[in-house]
Amino acid sequence: MTTADIHALTGAYAVDAVPGAERAAFERHLSECESCAQEVRELRETATRLALAAAEDPPPALKARVLDQIKTVRQESPSATVTPLRHRDRRAIALRLTSVAAAVLLAAAVALGVLVVRQNDELDQTRARAAEMSEILRAGDAQVLTVDKGKDGRMTVAMSRSENRMLLLTDDLPNPPEGKDLQVWTGHGGTMVSAGFLTPDNGDAVLEISGFGDADAIGVTLEPDGGSDSPTLPAVMEVPLPA
Amino acid sequence: MGERVRRVREARTEPANDVGAELMQRVARGDEPAFEKLYDLLVGPVFGLVRRIVRDPAQSEEVVQEVMVELWRSAARYSPERGSATTWAMTLAHRRAVDRVRSAQAATDRDETVGRRDIGRPFDEVAEQVTTRLEQEQVRRCLRTLTDLQRESVLLAYYGGRTYREVGELLGTPLGTIKTRLRDGLIRLRDCLGVA
Ligand SMILES: [Zn+2]
Numbered sequence: 446m447t448t449a450d451i452h453a454l455t456g457a458y459a460v461d462a463v464p465g466a467e468r469a470a471f472e473r474h475l476s477e478c479e480s481c482a483q484e485v486r487e488l489r490e491t492a493t494r495l496a497l498a499a500a501e502d503p504p505p506a507l508k509a510r511v512l513d514q515i516k517t518v519r520q521e522s523p524s525a526t527v528t529p530l531r532h533r534d535r536r537a538i539a540l541r542l543t544s545v546a547a548a549v550l551l552a553a554a555v556a557l558g559v560l561v562v563r564q565n566d567e568l569d570q571t572r573a574r575a576a577e578m579s580e581i582l583r584a585g586d587a588q589v590l591t592v593d594k595g596k597d598g599r600m601t602v603a604m605s606r607s608e609n610r611m612l613l614l615t616d617d618l619p620n621p622p623e624g625k626d627l628q629v630w631t632g633h634g635g636t637m638v639s640a641g642f643l644t645p646d647n648g649d650a651v652l653e654i655s656g657f658g659d660a661d662a663i664g665v666t667l668e669p670d671g672g673s674d675s676p677t678l679p680a681v682m683e684v685p686l687p688a
Numbered sequence: 689m690g691e692r693v694r695r696v697r698e699a700r701t702e703p704a705n706d707v708g709a710e711l712m713q714r715v716a717r718g719d720e721p722a723f724e725k726l727y728d729l730l731v732g733p734v735f736g737l738v739r740r741i742v743r744d745p746a747q748s749e750e751v752v753q754e755v756m757v758e759l760w761r762s763a764a765r766y767s768p769e770r771g772s773a774t775t776w777a778m779t780l781a782h783r784r785a786v787d788r789v790r791s792a793q794a795a796t797d798r799d800e801t802v803g804r805r806d807i808g809r810p811f812d813e814v815a816e817q818v819t820t821r822l823e824q825e826q827v828r829r830c831l832r833t834l835t836d837l838q839r840e841s842v843l844l845a846y847y848g849g850r851t852y853r854e855v856g857e858l859l860g861t862p863l864g865t866i867k868t869r870l871r872d873g874l875i876r877l878r879d880c881l882g883v884a
Contacts, residue, residue: 450864456871457852461786462845464853488871489775491878493733495846496778498827499740500732500820503752507735508727511753512720515760520718522764687765688780 455481459488469607472586521685584608592684600682602663611654613663615682618645621667627681628672629654632662637676661686708773709766716763723760730774731756732820734781741785741849751788755781786849830880838873841866 454471457463463471475482581587584605592600598618604611613629621627627643629652640657643650643665657663664683666676708729714722735752742748759777766776831839837859844855856866 450867453864453867453871456842456874457845457867459874460842460845460870461782462850462852462855462870464790464851484875486771487878487883488874489779490771490883491874491881492782492846493772493775493778494823494827494877494881494883495842496733496737496781497774497820498824499736499847500823501736501739503731503735504749507749507753508724508731511727511756512724514753514757515720515723518757518761520716520760520764521762685762688762 452478452481455484456488459485460492472607473584476586581605581608581610581612584610588687590684590686592682594682598682600665600684602684602686604657604686606688609656609658611657611663613643613652613654615643615645615650615665618643618650618665618681620645624670625667626670626672628666628668628676630664630666630676630680631657631660632664633658633660637664639672639674642672661688708777709768712759712763712766712773712776715760716766726759726773727756730759730777733774734777737778737781737847738785740847741782742788747788748785751784752781755784758784782846782849789849790851826881827877830877833880834873834876835869837861837865838869838876841869842873842877845870 451471451474454463454467454474458468458471458475475485581603584607586607587603587605590602590604594600596617599616600618601614602611603614618627627645627650629640629643630637631640631654632638638660640654640663641652643652654663662683662685664676664680666673666678666680668677708726711722711726711729715726731752734755735748738751738755739745739748742751755777758780766773770776831843834842840859841852841855844850844858845852848855850858852866852870853863855861855870856863859866861869
């Protein structure tokens, strides 16, 4: 696809008319092309007017159902810092990318450094993970989330939905007691799917997750040796994932 | 982007966006009464939009419920710099409705006739609210400034939930042309409606 072609996709994209792989490619373009990003914002506001003109009264019973349901739905916590690497101002993108990338790479270095020292034969794997991390951060829709639980440790998640890839890093996580494992789960509208195990070394661990699909949350739980089929609550760490 | 130079600004009905943004911020802090107000403010257009795309009444209600609950769940993610709260909600509603109909099972009963019939009667069965009527009149008038191909492309994609490929097939028009008509049509609509 030529550059001229791709700019023309703003209209179709603003009304969700660009499917799958092409959408992911356009989203990468959006993170680099401020005029397209601005146009998409405006065309979405425009499309909203079509929705307002189509307003219809819903069945009154729907309201009670919704108000009932929210009482059982945990809200995303504003304290989980979500850093979308996409911004109105291109300079701001660069600055944010640099500082966020630096923070995450620092966290990765802390986690991976331990592995390097202790297990020299895993150096290649370490390099592969550093490459993985920078690839994720280069994706147009890269986002970084951090959860800080103080003495109970920290978790950093770098993810890209278009790439369907994620890197989970922890530091200062208390070691699991004898006979227990730290299992990672992705949440899909309330269904939890195992994504692997963390093997912390001095509290630091890293896990690469690809193909997480529509996951809307990620969490770490303490499970009996070898893991469980469903998570044991409460979770050690959990964070909602941005759309 | 030369189109923007020719932009004509017109008076427009304010869809109470500031109210929405303020409510979203309260909702993000777990304020249930604020969520109830937000629900009242947004559910009409969310329902109208989802109904047009999903069609089946029971499934439409499911999607609307999903969307409203998602607004509650992810309110903390909303930030006014990224657009109005109304647009945040409608973008989510459109995406969810489209996801629903594009999942294979619903595809069968969405044939060409249904898509086309919708274009002819874009504003039936609507709430009898003054703001909605004003909005409708203005949108209808602005839609008339589009060429037929621009208008049909925009309506099939937005109210019909079609991909631009499907729009191209339905209108028997090459894909490159559809892409540009969609963009040109929305830009013309933007300028006519005075969307900043
Ligand atoms: Zn562009």
